[in-house]
Each structure stands twice: as structure tokens, then as C-alpha cells.
Amino acid sequence: MTNTWKTRTKLVHEGTRRSQYGEVSEAIFMTQGYVYPSAEAAEARFIERGDDEYIYSRYANPTVSMFEDRIAALEGAEDAFATATGMAAVNGALFSQLKSGDHVVSAKALFGSCLFILENLLPSFGVEVTFVEGTDLAAWKSAMRPNTKLTFVEAISNPTLEVVDISGIAEITHAAGAVMVVDNVFATPIFQKTLELGADIVVYSATKHIDGQGRCLGGVVLGTKEFIRGDFETYLKHTGGALSPFNAWVMLKGLETLSLRCNAQAQTALTIAKAVEGHAALNNTIFPGLESHPQYALASRQMSAGGTVIALDIKGGQGATFKFLNALNIILLSNNLGDAKSLVTHPATTTHQRLTPELRAELGITDGLVRISVGLEDVDDLLEDILQALDKAQNST
Ligand SMILES: Cc1ncc(COP(=O)(O)O)c(C=O)c1O
Known part of the structure; x- marks a missing residue:
């Protein structure tokens, strides 16, 4: 010690x-x-x-x-x-x-x-x-x-x-x-x-x-x-x-492996966030490591990386968003986070279902918002999975 x-x-x-x-x-x-x-x-x-x-x-x-x-x-x-x-x-x-x-x-x-x-x-x-x-x-x-x-x-x-x-x-x-x-x-x-x-x-x-x-x-x-x-x-x-x-x-x-895992997951999250930002199927890509994040300057001062979680606001409401979620092949539907396995959740109908629609709206939890906890898989595979699922969401609207 x-x-x-x-x-x-x-x-x-x-x-x-x-x-x-x-x-x-x-x-x-x-x-x-x-x-x-x-x-x-x-x-x-x-x-x-x-x-x-x-x-x-x-x-x-x-x-x-x-x-x-x-x-x-x-x-x-x-x-x-x-x-x-x-x-x-x-x-x-x-x-x-x-x-x-x-x-x-x-x-x-x-x-x-x-x-x-x-x-x-x-x-x-x-x-x-x-x-x-x-x-x-x-x-x-x-x-x-x-x-x-x-x-x-x-x-x-x-x-x-x-x-x-x-x-x-x-x-x-x-x-x-x-x-x-x-x-x-x-x-x-x-x-x-x-x-x-x-x-x-x-x-x-x-x-x-x-x-x-x-x-x-x-x-x-x-x-x-x-x-x-x-x-x-x-x-x-x-x-x-x-x-x-x-x-x-x-x-x-x-x-023992926390630093290695978090840094690898954060790097993958940043790559994915940058790659999907501006995608036609999305209203918004939220990640503290993106310059477009409202507190980007603060996040850069306070943190050494943008974290391992990305939020995407998918166009077309709950219908298109469920299409996206159901089309994912690698990223698993689960409400946990920080796992080696990439996980995705739809807060409005799961973790934040208890809140009134008014409070959800006030907090920015739209029907199109999904939270992705980025895992340790290969970044190319994850990106391909997200892009093909976004295509299916987009084609459904
Ligand atoms: C921000 C935050 N705080 C606290 C908790 C509670 O942790 P646990 O499930 O280990 O009780 C969670 C997740 O469940 C969380 O996301």
C-alpha cells in the first residue's frame, strides 16, 4: 500500500x-x-x-x-x-x-x-x-x-x-x-x-x-x-x-479490471455517438463527450471521458422506437448498465414508467428516447447493429 x-x-x-x-x-x-x-x-x-x-x-x-x-x-x-x-x-x-x-x-x-x-x-x-x-x-x-x-x-x-x-x-x-x-x-x-x-x-x-x-x-x-x-x-x-x-x-x-473496461467502453461509446449523430432516424444523440452536448465544456472539465452511456431520441415515437429495439441483434434489451454486454432500455415504458407523462416530458424522457449502455464488444459490430436497427425504425415511419 x-x-x-x-x-x-x-x-x-x-x-x-x-x-x-x-x-x-x-x-x-x-x-x-x-x-x-x-x-x-x-x-x-x-x-x-x-x-x-x-x-x-x-x-x-x-x-x-x-x-x-x-x-x-x-x-x-x-x-x-x-x-x-x-x-x-x-x-x-x-x-x-x-x-x-x-x-x-x-x-x-x-x-x-x-x-x-x-x-x-x-x-x-x-x-x-x-x-x-x-x-x-x-x-x-x-x-x-x-x-x-x-x-x-x-x-x-x-x-x-x-x-x-x-x-x-x-x-x-x-x-x-x-x-x-x-x-x-x-x-x-x-x-x-x-x-x-x-x-x-x-x-x-x-x-x-x-x-x-x-x-x-x-x-x-x-x-x-x-x-x-x-x-x-x-x-x-x-x-x-x-x-x-x-x-x-x-x-x-x-x-482489478475497472479502468481497462471503463476506458474501452467509453472509447467505443464516443465512436458510436459521433458516428450516429445527425442520422436521419434520430431527433437527438446525447453523449457528454459530444461537442453538441449542452454541458460539453463542463463535462470536459470534470471528467476524463464522456462515460459509457449514450441516449438516442428516435423519430416516430414509441412505434418506431420499439421497431429499433426489437431489431437489435447484439445489444440486449435490459435495464441494467455498466455491463460488458451492451444493453438498451426504453425508459418511458420501463424504468420511468411510474412518472406522470408531464414529469417525463419535463425531464426530457420522450417516447423515442432509448438509453444504451455500451459494453466491451467490437465497436464495428455494435455500430453495424445500431445502424441496421435505425434503418428499420426509419422505414417504419
Ligand atoms: C444512478 C443509480 N443510482 C442507484 C442505483 C441503484 O443501484 P442498485 O440497483 O445496486 O441498488 C442505480 C441502478 O439501479 C442507478 O442507476
């Missing part, structure tokens, strides 16, 4: 805890509990748990610790806490810090389950939430109140890929004495150093790029040691959202 290691070295070695057997690949400590050498040792551990001392795997586990240390090193965070899913991470990051009477300001373009927590759950516990246009700094500023405790935003919104100004919102948040929580799934820990930009807490669904091969659910929350081992650990260990050791091991293996 050394601070001078570059990203790819950290992703392979950081956090490794080698057992007495000297295994090369990290061990899976598939155990619920731990044996104490004496009654005195058990008592001491319950008073204060040392770094490599464990009590019960809902609290902490050696394989999970390896994953936490490795991703904390990648993110440049003091500490991390792994969770069973991305939503357990979002839920914990919010509920561990908020109480009745607090106020939250959040971007309105959110993943459906995040929206449910902010719009339904928090208000039912007496926390007021104001929703603002994520890209409008003046709106963030005027929404702040003396009791504003927290701001919440997705670094890149799903599915319309709006890029928010992390430093700008962090400044407004801190001026109000609040903390900023960022769901960084779409920007990935490879392309954006969100804590360096000023955020206080970063949250991931590890289910996405970190696993990257469609196997396990998982999540992680990163921040200061004081927060992670204080309020967050207290909340999570008592409410039971711990990551399983097996899933932590899959995530550790995912981290």
Missing part, C-alpha cells in the same frame, strides 16, 4: 489482506462470526474494534474490508463502507444524516428509487425536500434554507445524461453549512474524482461498472473516516444492509 501507486496498480493490489496461506487471489471469508482467543479479548473488541479485528459480518468482514480499502484508494476517500446494493448505499447516506425538521435540496432528474426515497420516504419522516433543476446553479442557491442539511445529485442524470456542476453545487452547499452527497454511478470512479471536486460523500451502485459483468448486486459509500466509521457505520450495522463476502470478492475482482 503506497500513496504513489497509480490507479491501475491500486486497483489490482490495494487493500489486500493475505492470510497465513499466502494466497495470490484474495480469500473469500465466508463466515458470519469470529472466534475470540479469550473472554478478555472479546470484551476488548466490543469496546473498540482494531483494524483487523472482526465481531460479526453485518458489522465488517475481511473480504468486504479489502473491497472497501481498494475503492477508497481509487476514489481518494479516507474510508468506505460497502452495502448490499446501490440503494442501500443511497438510503444509508441519506437516513444516517437526516432527522425530522431537516431540509434537503435535490436535483429532480433522478433514478426512480432515489426519487422514491427523496419524494416519498424522507417527507414521511418529517424531512422536507425541495427539487431543483440540477444544471441551474441559481436554483440551488435560492433553494437553500437555514435548516438545509444536505444536497443530493446524480453526477450525470439518468437517462437524459445531464451533467451537473459538482464544484458549483458543493460551494453553494458548504456556504449553507450543509453536506453534498453525489450518486456517481454514471460518471464512474475512473472518469470523475468527485471528492476532489468538492463533494463530501460519494455513493455507488457497485452493481454497475464495478462488477461490470452482470453478476452481483452491491453498493458503497465513501467519505471521511469520521462519517463512515461514525454515523454511517452505526446506521448500516444496525439496519442490516451489509454486503455479502462473496459479492465483495466479485466486486474486488471487478475493480
